[in-house]
Amino acid sequence: MAIRYLLAIFVLASVSESYYVGVGRYDITGPAAGINMMGYANPSQISNGIHLRQWSRAFIFAESSSSERVVFVNIDVCMTTQIMKLEVVKRLKALYGTTYTEDNVCISGIHTHSGPGGYWQYVLYEVTSLGFVKQSLDVVVDGIVESIKLAHHNMKQATLLTSVGSLTNASINRSPYAYEQNPDKGNYDANVDHTMFVLKMIDSSKNPLGMISWFAVHCTSMNNTNGLISADNKGYASLLTEMSYNKGQLPGQGEFVAAHSQSNEGDVSPNTKGPICIDTGKPCDYKTSTCNGRNEKCIASGPGKDMVDSTRIIAENQYYFGKTLFENASNPVSGPVDFKHSYVDMTKVMVKLENGTEVKTCPPAMGYSFAAGTVDGPGAFNFEQGDNGTGHTFWNIVRNRLHKPGKDQIECHHPKPILLDIGDMTVPYQWAAAIVPVQILRIGQLFILGVPGEFSTMAGRRLRDNVKKTLQQNGVTGDIEVVIAGLANTYADYITTPEEYSVQRYEGASTIYGPYTLVAYIQEFNKLAVAIAKGQSVDKGPEPPNDLSKQWSLVPRVLYDSVPIGKKFGEVEKDVKPSYARGNSTVVVSFYAGHPRNGLMTGKTFLTVEYKSTNSDWKVVHTDASWETRFRWKHTSEITGESLATVEWDIPSSALTGTYRIQHFGNHKNVLEKITPYTGVSSQFQVM
Template sequence: MYKVGWDKQEIHIIPKGYAMFGYGMWTHRADKKRTALYARSISIQHYLSTPLIFCCLDFGCITHAMRSEAIKQLQQRLGSSFQEQQLVLMATHTHSGPGGCGYEALYNMPTPGFIPEHLDAVIQAIVESICNALQHAEDTEISITSIQFDDITPIAWNRSIKAYNRNPEVLPRTEQETHLALNRRMQLIGFYRQNQLQSFISFFGVHATCLGNTLNAYDGDNKGYAATLSEEFLKQKGLINPVAIFAQATAGDVSPHFHGHKQQKIRDQIQGEQEYQYAQQNGRYQSELALQALSQPLNRIEGEIDALCTYVDLSNIEIPAEFSKGIVDARTSQPCHGQAFFAGTPVDGHGAPKVFTHGMSILAQWVRKKRLANPDSPQYAKYQALYASQGVKNIVMEAGDKKILGQNVDVIPGIFDPLIGEMNKQIKAGAIQDSPLVPSVVPLQLIQLGPLVLVCCPGEITTIAGQRVMKTVQKIVALNPNIKDVWLSSYCNDYMGYITTFEEYQQQAYEGGHTLFGQWTLSAVQFKFQQLAQQLCIAKDLREYDQSTRPKPIPKQELAKRTNHGNVKTAASQGGGG
């Protein structure tokens, strides 16, 4: 028997016209609130062990600022009864939630800048929901199960079918079969008292992009609607304050919009109020399937809980031959954004016009050729390693070196894009000289709940990339006869962009262009999760793994210079993403 508690707290952020996080668009601003956004928490304790805590936010992503500040406050309030490696922070990845909550500079550019009041509101909701969940823990039975969406439910489509079909282990799918080129199985953890479902966690990968980038309100999108519908259903059963978490899984290449013949025409028919109805329907599909699967506690579990969390620098990992296709000296590199990143995604979030992205490609290729033309150049070895790691990507932005198309960012005229203009402004103000544009040191986490191991990944991971990570972990933990299942949760604990397979990366669709650390990114993630899984199989007092590495502190004076003090901008911009 476990002791389990749950709670949810609204994230109280007043819409003031700041840009939302997700689409990366200067014009995608929140002037009102359509639905409440929540922090939903569930704590699980086995006998006298330290509680395992899941907290899911109706947000686009988790940032290191969110996790580190929440941990600091939880340690102050809970003392030794709280251990940070047992905290799983997850995001639903709604693209209609607040921005400005990260210490790193790039993803805050549209907001514009860092918004302390947004971060404070998030931390308050996280901490209060967790403390309340711990306080109200009672004896609870836990059941795990999974259930498949049938082939005809219009819940999700693969948006990068050409990249998906490059994977040797898949059955190639046609343009008419994109709904089958994904994992249509939902995995669930249910919490029961007196054989009655009380609360639950769902894992199913689909982007929360039912709502497009022309709307102007905070909204939980499909995952938020799924949670609300499920909680309302449980309340009608007489339950008080039930919590339904709809977390993400392998959502990287999975869209809630149709992808196939005439896809843009079909998407354009869903506008305005219809987008909210579409999001509600998608959420309803998820809610109904979850409640169907959890109607009875069929697969009760028992056993210990355990957790491991380590931070790794993804910008410089040597890939073992096991994961490098036999290529010697394969490595990751500094984070780089490709032309495909700036082009955006089909249907979900278009980026810059084709004429601009085509020009980016031409210039990126010219920069590469120029850098590699002279082997005697003092920078030749550096750039040779960079391009070997980044492969076919047409590099537009080197986030590590803060360069665009080979030039310092502030050299590029801001007239081309207000986001570049904002970056120029921050550079000239001395706001990002010693600050990273994006995270490179990110947390990888494994959770054991009885016979289940959950892989907690900080990136947007594609369907097949996620399968490979789970197989890597499964191969190691299979040595423990008590472990039966390995699942994956994405958008956990921080944000590292995308993770594609090596084969998908070669297509350089949006997902590959946003796989920051090069074509060996997945290999690095597999390697590091393999090492962590090996530690999970060792007695706790014999484990030896890095528990001290963390991202370098952001210079306070620089963070202050890029903090927005109410100066909300309204200029138009090109942007994109998903």
């Protein structure tokens, strides 16, 4: 053990500062009330407050202060969308010219299912959010740009090191039946990727500067009944890491920036107790994930006593393991910084298989098992996973009213029974992506694959192995590391192996370009790998559409706010108690409030928990970005526009004893649509 640490110290001392690195973080928290959350496609899952704020974390890498750069951005949203990436690049070009483009900027989503949706330009993903939500898109685009600006202006000499380990207590495979169809499963010791890869950044004084980890696990610890905005397990793991190095800083503050990023998590669940029938406690049907023929009762949970506790545990498991890898990282990064990017029309990619057969991808379509959902969040209407029959008469009629698939489309997607033939559905505009980006960022021997969707465990393994082999065959030497950055640059659903596709569980039914989607992606990424190895240019490919001007929305506007007669905005409706015991008490206080969509409080907070110091100054110890707090909002009368904001604080055992108060900040709108800020404050109380 001592020899290993001495070796690490020697490596750190001997590595030259060979890169310029910038890091930045900015608030991207969306509308905290009244907006459907993206991920579970559950119309009843509407935002009604905040548990954890959402952040954009940007990392810029260059060989020198004047050389070309690559940018990796990790965002606490469900996924990056095409319109999001296009708008970010447009803003960056206005600021920096050609320094940052769609080619060298990779934006990857962590896949939280507890963030406001509506930031799309494709109809399929806007249905449950009642269309486009401009406020959702704008705050994310603004925050990504601001985080990149911060990183751009903070560039400094830095050393990069890597570390790899196996984290085994944070994930399970939620579709093991599909995984077992893979003939190469015997090459691996688990049906999920346990590998965590960490990139460590330290400045010229050997001070921690930033960290990125890639690890595959869904951000579905918070289930589809949750209405509080949350960055789920990866977002909390990032905050824990940052706060451990930004000593004494509040969440979202401090110079050190850490991102726990997503990878090939398509079939990977954090609900490690696994699925059971919640009505009987018996195991679900292994092949279809049903209970007595119904999917709604087959739900996975754990490892905690509830979804919040489970989020904490999975987050802490990633945090502790990632921090250990970070502290022990000793493999120096060296070599060029480069990038390759191309757009591909995934509806008609021709691929030659190993046996010489030519196959092609298909226009997008969703299968019946897509509507079944998963054990992390089941669907409705008695669909079930593993449906690769001919469909059902009633739903076929419904489908045909939207768009009836033709013979060629049916044959192309076989054995998938088509539920939604979204490829040719263009009313009111396109329903799903046809043109998608593929991208490789190179930082020395590290190659980051920006993939526009959710690769299953085995699909990700095959992609990584193929790209690494291609790089080696084309002259790249040394200890090559290939990582997958999931849900990046746009979203085109799932990518399974052909064998997994054949049994049509949820992931296979959501592989929208047909059974040869994976082999098409491998082919296109191999083209980029050859080009980056040989320093060749690549075909830019067809331009994707920007349909921002076509977007529609049925989301009701905030008309006005009001309070009961004799009350004021910010006035306490239900006050705190005089005293609480730390470690096992929750402080609760409610205020007469305005609608949170009147102002997102970006870079600010809807609440503060404040401690009275010995000189009688008030010090903020928690905000709405803190794990220990919850901001809840609800209408008490939609007709009159009356509402309440409730602040909850779980007093940690580490809290100082003494005097505290809670403040609430918001904005209210009158009938003339004038928005006015207000503040409310609780009575003082004692923590014993």
